[in-house]
Amino acid sequence: MHNETGLKPTLSQLISETSKQKTVYKPVFFNLLDVAQRHSFEQLISAKSNLRVYDHIYSQVEELIKCLNPTIVFLPPSELEKAVKNHFGEKSAEEYGVWVYYPWAEKLVHLLDEQEFAIVRTNRNKHKITAQEQAILSQKKIGVMGLSVGQSVSLTLAMERGFGELRIADFDELDLSNINRIRTGVYNLKIQKTVIVAREIAEIDPYLNVVCFDDGITEENLDRFLTENGKLDLLIDECDSFDIKINSRYKAKALGIPVLMEGSDRGTIDIERFDLEPERPILHGMVEHLDMSKYKSLTTLDERTPYITAVTGVETLSPRMKASAVEIMATISTWPQLASAVTYGGGVTADLSRKILLGNLKVSGRFFLDLDELIADPEKTSDQKITASLPPLSTENIEDFIKTNRLAFDKHEQRLPEDILSQLIVAAGKAPSGGNNQPWRWHYQDGLLHLFLEQSDAQAYLDPQYISSYISIGTAIENLLLKAADLNLAVNWNLTPQFAPNHLAWFSFTSNYQPNEQELTLAKQIDLRHTNRKITPRQELDQTHLNQLSSLVAQIPNAKLQWITDPDLIKSIGAIATQTDLLRMFIPEAHEDFITREMRWDLQQVQETEDGIGIHTLDLSNNDLVGIRFLKDKKMISFLQQMNGGSGFKRLTMMQFMASSAVGLITMPKGEINSFIEGGRAAEKLWLGATGLELQIHPVNVPLIFFYKNSVEDSLAIPLENKTQLKEAEQNFNRLFSLSTEQPIFMFRIFKADPSPERTIRKSLSKTFSIGRA
Numbered sequence: 001m002h003n004e005t006g007l008k009p010t011l012s013q014l015i016s017e018t019s020k021q022k023t024v025y026k027p028v029f030f031n032l033l034d035v036a037q038r039h040s041f042e043q044l045i046s047a048k049s050n051l052r053v054y055d056h057i058y059s060q061v062e063e064l065i066k067c068l069n070p071t072i073v074f075l076p077p078s079e080l081e082k083a084v085k086n087h088f089g090e091k092s093a094e095e096y097g098v099w100v101y102y103p104w105a106e107k108l109v110h111l112l113d114e115q116e117f118a119i120v121r122t123n124r125n126k127h128k129i130t131a132q133e134q135a136i137l138s139q140k141k142i143g144v145m146g147l148s149v150g151q152s153v154s155l156t157l158a159m160e161r162g163f164g165e166l167r168i169a170d171f172d173e174l175d176l177s178n179i180n181r182i183r184t185g186v187y188n189l190k191i192q193k194t195v196i197v198a199r200e201i202a203e204i205d206p207y208l209n210v211v212c213f214d215d216g217i218t219e220e221n222l223d224r225f226l227t228e229n230g231k232l233d234l235l236i237d238e239c240d241s242f243d244i245k246i247n248s249r250y251k252a253k254a255l256g257i258p259v260l261m262e263g264s265d266r267g268t269i270d271i272e273r274f275d276l277e278p279e280r281p282i283l284h285g286m287v288e289h290l291d292m293s294k295y296k297s298l299t300t301l302d303e304r305t306p307y308i309t310a311v312t313g314v315e316t317l318s319p320r321m322k323a324s325a326v327e328i329m330a331t332i333s334t335w336p337q338l339a340s341a342v343t344y345g346g347g348v349t350a351d352l353s354r355k356i357l358l359g360n361l362k363v364s365g366r367f368f369l370d371l372d373e374l375i376a377d378p379e380k381t382s383d384q385k386i387t388a389s390l391p392p393l394s395t396e397n398i399e400d401f402i403k404t405n406r407l408a409f410d411k412h413e414q415r416l417p418e419d420i421l422s423q424l425i426v427a428a429g430k431a432p433s434g435g436n437n438q439p440w441r442w443h444y445q446d447g448l449l450h451l452f453l454e455q456s457d458a459q460a461y462l463d464p465q466y467i468s469s470y471i472s473i474g475t476a477i478e479n480l481l482l483k484a485a486d487l488n489l490a491v492n493w494n495l496t497p498q499f500a501p502n503h504l505a506w507f508s509f510t511s512n513y514q515p516n517e518q519e520l521t522l523a524k525q526i527d528l529r530h531t532n533r534k535i536t537p538r539q540e541l542d543q544t545h546l547n548q549l550s551s552l553v554a555q556i557p558n559a560k561l562q563w564i565t566d567p568d569l570i571k572s573i574g575a576i577a578t579q580t581d582l583l584r585m586f587i588p589e590a591h592e593d594f595i596t597r598e599m600r601w602d603l604q605q606v607q608e609t610e611d612g613i614g615i616h617t618l619d620l621s622n623n624d625l626v627g628i629r630f631l632k633d634k635k636m637i638s639f640l641q642q643m644n645g646g647s648g649f650k651r652l653t654m655m656q657f658m659a660s661s662a663v664g665l666i667t668m669p670k671g672e673i674n675s676f677i678e679g680g681r682a683a684e685k686l687w688l689g690a691t692g693l694e695l696q697i698h699p700v701n702v703p704l705i706f707f708y709k710n711s712v713e714d715s716l717a718i719p720l721e722n723k724t725q726l727k728e729a730e731q732n733f734n735r736l737f738s739l740s741t742e743q744p745i746f747m748f749r750i751f752k753a754d755p756s757p758e759r760t761i762r763k764s765l766s767k768t769f770s771i772g773r774a
């Protein structure tokens with residue numbers, strides 16, 4: 001409850017009196033030589049007891065005289081006094097010039113008349129701006145849309161007298177949070193931004209013509225803004241609305257009005273000279289791929305994101321802007337803006353505006369005046385180890401290895417023709433692999449198919465002792481075995497852990513095998529299986545489906561599958577995964593791996609490398625896609641780490657977990673390479689089975705691999721604090737799955753959703769398969 005203070009009636013009255021002036025921004029001029037104006041002036045000064053009056057006309061005239069006579073030295077000082085007297089002539093000092101009344105401030109100021117005022121006001125511009133140039137500028141009309149940065153632009157332009165008419169548009173009122181970048185007094189809260197700017201310009205220079213568009217720019221008033229009372233000579237776009245940015249550019253282009261924009265992040269400047277290049281595509285062609293007619297019907301920010309980021313750029317934003325975007329839930333709805341950037345932007349824009357209006361600059365394009373780049377401490381040389389990359393296995397290497405290790409025994413079983421071999425290897429190659437590294441290398445010789453680990457593709461940070469690659473090798477073996485069954489081939493095969501990490505298995509084949517129903521069903525899913533990372537509303541799964549999948553896993557000796565279906569427990573696992581996902585970003589080598597080894601940022605990269613995960617296959621929302629692209633920036637990552645941030649990324653992982661029907665974990669006995677390979681086979685059986693049941697699988701193995709890495713690599717180069725956190729997370733994880741001696745191999749979330757439309761690429765056969773000399 002508020003206490004009654006007894007102040008209320010008087011206070012309320014004063015507040016309502018004050019607010020009557022809310023929309024006033026035009027000063028009132030009095031020329032005392034005009035009888036009517038003198039009468040009004042007299043009324044004003046007698047009616048307003050609280051009027052504050054400022055009369056420094058004498059000093060203004062002194063300055064004027066000096067400006068007009070730059071070569072004369074007025075000495076002794078009485079010489080200047082004489083000149084001033086002369087200048088006043090017949091007029092009394094009071095009658096000289098004009099009196100300007102500012103109603104919103106109750107101030108009355110005595111000033112030179114417009115012509116003399118302009119001479120003194122611009123005198124110190126000379127000859128950076130010549131008198132002739134100043135005269136040209138005084139004829140120019142500029143429109144400014146959006147008054148957060150626009151305020152700074154407008155005031156700088158006004159100070160410089162860079163225009164004759166300024167049209168300013170903004171629909172918004174000042175809020176306290178705006179004062180971090182709009183330089184104004186707290187008494188202006190809830191006053192229209194247009195009014196604030198117009199008043200401030202009037203206080204700097206009451207003669208400048210300012211026209212306010214208090215509704216901001218709308219479809220209805222855009223034409224008026226651009227053309228009424230004469231076409232604009234320059235449009236300055238500082239508005240937030242994508243719609244208006246685009247509409248106003250189309251119109252400006254049609255009218256041949258140049259457009260200037262400043263982004264207040266990395267000093268981003270856009271210049272579009274539609275006056276000089278009438279055919280120029282708007283926004284340098286950056287939005288040409290988008291269907292503009294659709295924009296209006298889009299309802300969510302996520303749908304609008306591709307449009308907005310086409311204008312703002314993604315990779316070119318500053319690291320701190322990216323980090324801020326991640327922190328505000330990976331959306332870009334509220335840009336942070338700093339007074340320093342806005343003030344800087346105001347100065348830069350006013351400077352460019354003058355050059356454009358005077359014909360001293362003709363260029364168009366996007367430019368960066370990035371202070372962080374222009375003035376920076378020398379980069380510290382990175383202490384990151386640069387490891388020489390291994391060359392891929394050559395057929396000679398392989399044949400030598402086979403020979404040296406007496407692996408060229410002939411089982412005298414069937415020799416397969418090349419097309420059957422290809423079908424087998426292609427099916428094996430469709431298997432999943434961590435980061436899509438496809439670490440398999442096949443070689444057929446003397447009736448034996450050999451499987452090698454392609455170590456050059458198994459160097460990832462999150463592949464300690466090749467465990468992730470071994471699991472992937474297992475998935476490929478399972479595909480090969482199923483495909484062989486499908487082709488009526490019986491397979492005789494053996495793992496060769498004694499030759500790891502080089503040779504991992506051999507296979508030989510005989511025909512006339514009759515596959516069983518299950519083999520045929522699973523083989524059919526090889527082409528359809530894929531990773532699905534979608535987020536869909538959570539649905540319960542049929543217990544019989546879970547049981548069927550468990551029994552598939554159980555076909556691999558010692559493999560166990562555990563399900564967690566309770567949403568609270570799923571959330572707890574999600575929390576562990578968010579922790580390790582973020583840790584991955586904060587460890588420089590792991591991050592480097594993620595951006596260079598695992599992710600493929602565009603289709604061209606996908607085609608060139610034939611491995612990794614194309615960003616387009618991730619099933620991410622537009623906002624999250626932007627977030628992932630931000631992850632490329634090391635500076636932004638290190639800033640996020642400093643501020644203990646990353647909430648946007650945690651949210652994404654958490655949402656994926658919360659959308660899951662269940663989380664499954666395949667375990668194997670500890671200690672053997674074979675455990676990882678056989679565990680991989682179990683994972684593939686399960687995955688193909690799930691595909692047949694139209695259930696989607698998303699592996700989430702990062703926590704498992706970190707736990708493993710932390711336990712086998714004492715020297716894991718992360719801060720002790722992280723190690724302790726990891727240990728705690730592992731204990732928590734073991735508790736959730738009641739693990740004691742088993743080795744966790746493959747964790748995944750399972751859910752119902754449509755299949756993903758986009759698939760990952762595979763290496764061409766020639767890279768993964770060779771046939772030896774007979």
Ligand SMILES: Cc1cc2nc3c(=O)[nH]c(=O)nc-3n(C[C@H](O)[C@H](O)[C@H](O)COP(=O)(O)O)c2cc1C
Nearest residue numbers: 432433434435436471472530531699700701702760
């Ligand atoms: C051992 C293993 C671990 C994996 N771990 C993850 C993971 O932690 N997160 C993820 O999103 N995908 C993971 N995947 C999925 C792979 O990224 C995916 O299989 C690969 O990119 C090929 O795509 P595809 O499964 O759609 O064919 C894993 C796959 C395997 C085999």
